[in-house]
Amino acid sequence: GAGVSQSPSNKVTEKGKDVELRCDPISGHTALYWYRQSLGQGLEFLIYFQGNSAPDKSGLPSDRFSAERTGGSVSTLTIQRTQQEDSAVYLCASSFRTSGVTYNEQFFGPGTRLTVL
Amino acid sequence: AQTVTQSQPEMSVQEAETVTLSCTYDTSESDYYLFWYKQPPSRQMILVIRQEAYKQQNATENRFSVNFQKAAKSFSLKISDSQLGDAAMYFCAYRSGLTNFGNEKLTFGTGTRLTIIP
Numbered sequence: 303g304a305g306v307s308q309s310p311s312n313k314v315t316e317k318g319k320d321v322e323l324r325c326d327p328i329s330g331h332t333a334l335y336w337y338r339q340s341l342g343q344g345l346e347f348l349i350y351f352q353g354n355s356a357p358d359k360s361g362l363p364s365d366r367f368s369a370e371r372t373g374g375s376v377s378t379l380t381i382q383r384t385q386q387e388d389s390a391v392y393l394c395a396s397s398f399r400t401s402g403v404t405y406n407e408q409f410f411g412p413g414t415r416l417t418v419l
Numbered sequence: 420a421q422t423v424t425q426s427q428p429e430m431s432v433q434e435a436e437t438v439t440l441s442c443t444y445d446t447s448e449s450d451y452y453l454f455w456y457k458q459p460p461s462r463q464m465i466l467v468i469r470q471e472a473y474k475q476q477n478a479t480e481n482r483f484s485v486n487f488q489k490a491a492k493s494f495s496l497k498i499s500d501s502q503l504g505d506a507a508m509y510f511c512a513y514r515s516g517l518t519n520f521g522n523e524k525l526t527f528g529t530g531t532r533l534t535i536i537p
Contacts, residue, residue, distance in 0.1 A: 333523065335524065335525075337525075344423070344510055344527035345510065345525070350523065358524060393464065405471075407466060407469075408525065410464035412462050413462040413463075415462075
């Protein structure tokens with residue numbers, strides 16, 4: 303595709319329900335990142351994938367949060383038993399990451415706005 | 420851990436004037452990258468400008484330029500000839516210069532909302 307896409311664009315859910323957020327990276331991009339943007343805050347790193355593995359999960363705020371990536375492409379971020387503090391915009395980014403190359407630009411999707419009632 | 424601070428939650432500027440957005444950061448690393456991203460209401464983060472820490476020369480992209488002061492850990496963005504389309508949230512971000520996998524994550528400041536006054 304032309305850019306990183308995310309679905310749904312907006313999601314409203316009730317407290318306690320599970321949600322799945324999807325990210326389609328730019329074709330051929332090996333690295334994929336999830337960030338969270340809470341109201342009035344900057345972006346907060348959640349997890350990074352290189353291929354299908356996640357070398358860095360350090361930003362996941364609790365065990366209610368998990369993510370997977372299949373086929374080196376699409377990624378799904380799952381939030382179980384959602385809480386009101388999970389309300390935020392969830393942004394995905396991808397880059398073409400290769401070993402030994404110091405810089406690869408991250409291209410961002412438009413995000414999913416999650417509202418937990 | 421690295422931190423990025425933007426102390427100006429909001430700024431405004433007259434159209435065609437110049438505005439400077441401030442950013443400071445803290446790191447113990449000597450090799451790193453600094454970025455300014457623009458986020459319009461569409462939510463899509465757009466890279467405005469990038470600075471490599473090892474380069475002494477300040478980066479410039481058309482009307483956008485930075486003032487990188489490595490010793491002071493300061494990285495400000497200057498927008499010249501401001502246009503209505505520049506109105507957005509602007510985020511300063513940091514990335515480690517280490518090349519091993521797992522160091523590419525971006526650390527962001529809390530952003531500055533820029534308003535352009537016609």
